[in-house]
Amino acid sequence: MSDTEQTPAEATGPLFTSLGLADPILRAVADLGYESPSPIQAQSIPVLLAGRNLLGTAQTGTGKTAAFALPLLSQLDEQQRSPQILVLTPTRELAIQVAEAFQTYARYLKQFHVLPIYGGSDIRSQLKGLQRGAQVIVGTPGRVLDHLRRNSLDLRQLRALVLDEADEMLRMGFIDDVETILAKTPASCQRALFSATMPQQIKRVANTYLGDAEQISIAAKTRTVERISQSYLGIKHHHKMDALTRILEVEEFDGMIIFVRTKSATTDIADKLEARGFSAAALNGDLTQALREKTIDKLKRNQLDIIVATDVAARGLDVERISHVINYDIPYDNESYVHRIGRTGRAGREGKAILFVTPKEQRMLRSIEKSTRQPITPMNLPTNAEVSGQRVDQFSRQLLKVIGSEETAPFLNFLTQFSQENEISIEDAAAALVWMAQKDRPLFPRQEALESNFSSGKPDRADKPRRERPQREERPRRDDRPKRDSKPALAGVDMVTYRIEVGHNDQIKPSNIVGAIANEADIESQYIGHIKLYDEFSTVELPAGMPDALLQHLQKVRVGAKLMRISPLDKNAVLPSAGERPPRSPSKRPANKPQGKNSGARGYGGKPDDGNRPVKKKKYGKLKQRGND
Structure with a gap:
């Protein structure tokens, strides 16, 4: 259900006619078939009609737009x-x-x-609209500030x-604007x-x-719509694309949205689907x-x-007409999942949501289930x-459409x-003839077997095959064993260490850094090296050769x-141990105290930071970024 649509009338709830809305607004509401307001509308409309400020918390799809639009329009001076009303939205x-x-x-x-103003469109038409006059302005923060x-x-x-979806504006970095x-x-x-949620910064605002x-x-009784x-x-x-193709062939859908994480993935997958006939x-x-x-x-017009x-x-x-949502890439957080699947099943219609989950993402799946x-x-x-069966059925329907038509008569004589x-x-x-017609899209395809629906739990010890281990005297010494590379993708890749101005004090995790860089720099997370978190800043290893334009762009990205x-x-920078506070003042360290060979950048991860005194290793000193965060 969209924010502008209502649930069916409830016999026990209030009616719009009892809320004190202006007659012209009530006529429009009646034309739309609305009778009973949703809970957020029933509580918000009287407050706004009384001229009081309002702080509302409700999930998307609960009718928030009507909750503020109807009472504010009722008090409009024609x-x-x-401008009398300004509404800020994140997109x-x-x-x-x-x-x-x-x-x-x-x-x-x-x-x-009413005039919508937003970035990406011709500002001259917006300037003309403002000169002509508009009682209601709806815009994004950046363009409004412009x-x-x-x-x-x-x-x-x-x-x-009105601030609509304030938490999303915070997530997108618009809160300062x-x-x-x-x-x-x-x-x-x-x-x-x-706002759907109430983070600390939104409370402060x-x-x-x-x-x-x-x-x-x-x-909300449930975070997502039950239908x-x-x-x-x-x-x-690496099996996602083939799996997606099979689902599209079997599922009966009207319109569909496929969600991915990066901009480049949208064009890549769309091109592949076009090549496969979709x-x-x-x-x-x-x-x-x-x-x-x-x-x-085009989507609305069935084109x-x-x-x-x-x-x-x-x-x-x-x-x-959106009947299906497919999460090709699992979202970074639970809120995004709720917003994604909310694109279907709106206004009383049924919808279907499918989520692709790789083996490393099973924990995120359980988190989404717990949240929703x-x-x-x-x-x-x-x-x-x-x-x-689906291809044969579609081919049969196409045959039945043309059988008996005048166009087929010459071909029947030929046959x-x-x-x-x-x-x-x-x-x-x-x-x-059928075989020739179906060569490009075989009716009886021989497709590769894909492994799916892996077990979400660890295998039982009794079911695991016993591994033959050499006798203790035959086992090589620990120092002689070959070292395994924890990041095979980075083997042979020159890495450069960068500093970013967010750390433990900002309540961030390595996964937040990985997500921001992977999305904005269009780089796979497996090519993001080790991340170290400190109180005021963090360090991250990235492949050498980053273009200057990309570096300037990342400087403006928010974590x-x-x-x-x-x-x-700075290669000569002296870093504290990961997760530990740096010395408050250099003057507190004796000027003539010798510095150890492993001091500075070698001090984290449990190495001595002064060559003499060992540093107690914190548990978050061993944090590693996850490959698919």
Whole structure:
């Protein structure tokens, strides 16, 4: 269910007519068939109508858009052309969706104008729209701030400001821009903040700018919609594409979104699907806004069946015909999974979500199940017989469509004459024609057997074969044993150590660093070397030869809520032991105290940091990044 759609009327709940909304707004609500508000709407509308600030916590799909749009529109001054309501959203797609919702609810308001402003589109058209006048502005923080700097957006007469999906804006690194915009709004401006979760930084913003806001929290019985069928397929990474193809052949779907982690993967997988006969297109942040909107419009008009997208690109995407969501890459966190599968099963429709899980990602699967409080059932990979049956069925339907048509009459005469001249039966000739027609897409394919649905637990000791071990006197000494490379992918790769300005004090983990670098630098996590965490900063090993443009880009990437500010580590830098605080002042160390050979950069991992005194090894000094985080 989208934020702009309602649940069926409940006999025991209140009606929209009892909430005090303006008559034109109630007429629009009645036209849409809404009768009973959702819980977030029933509690939020009276608070906002009373002019009080609001802090709302509710999951996506609970009707938050109507919860703030209906009461704010009810108090709109139709004669005032300057902006009265400003709504900040994390993505362009959500901005467009919210603007469309405002337009729908205000259909009976005279001279009403709503203007979405976001990056990636022509700013000149937005400037013209602001000059003409709009009572409601819906935009992304970056573009709104851009207009404020140009003095093209006037907030002096603003009556209400809404932060929609504030936690997502924090995750995407917009929170500083949001605070700058909040500081430029009038003190008398009514404010509302809606968020699925309430991180500490969001609470701080609420305390600073919302004051004694009314707090509303809607606890979801389950984190995901019950009508979405959820299943997972255990599969090795290099078998994913073949598994995806088989699923697409067997599943009866209308529209589909395939989620991946990186922008490059969207185009790669979309191209492969196109080559295999599927109607697919990529959707990522590198596409122009016009092309992104055109792609989504094609999906809505049945001109496209499959979109391969990243999390950010598909944020706020609401297309009715999406029946399936496939998580080709498991998301980095549980919240992303909830948002992903929320693209289907909307407005009372049923949906299906499939999650690909590699052997190293089983722990993440259990974490998602625990978070959503719903089991994700294992599924079996479609067999050759199932794929063959589906192809035969589709081929049969195509034959039945053309049998008996006028176009086939000449070919029937040809087939009869051909059979008589060559003294073969029409059945044999027809079989030969079918074989020729299906060569590019065989009706009876011989596909490679793929290993799937691995065991999620450790094998029982009784079932494990005993390993023959040499007698103790025959075993080689420990020093003589060959050392194993813990990172085979890095063998022979020149590595450079970089420093990033986030550490233990910022509540980050090595997996957060791996995820940020792998996604933004488009580098596989197996090529990210060892990571060491300190209180104020961290170090990470990356392949040598990083382009300057990429290094500058990574400096602006955020890990958690803090800029990475990556830079090559000074080879002469003196580092504390991993996880331990550095000395407060160099003056406290005796000036004439000799420094050991292994001091400085060799001091972490339990090495002596001064050549004499051993350092107690902390447990997080041995942290290693995981290959598929």
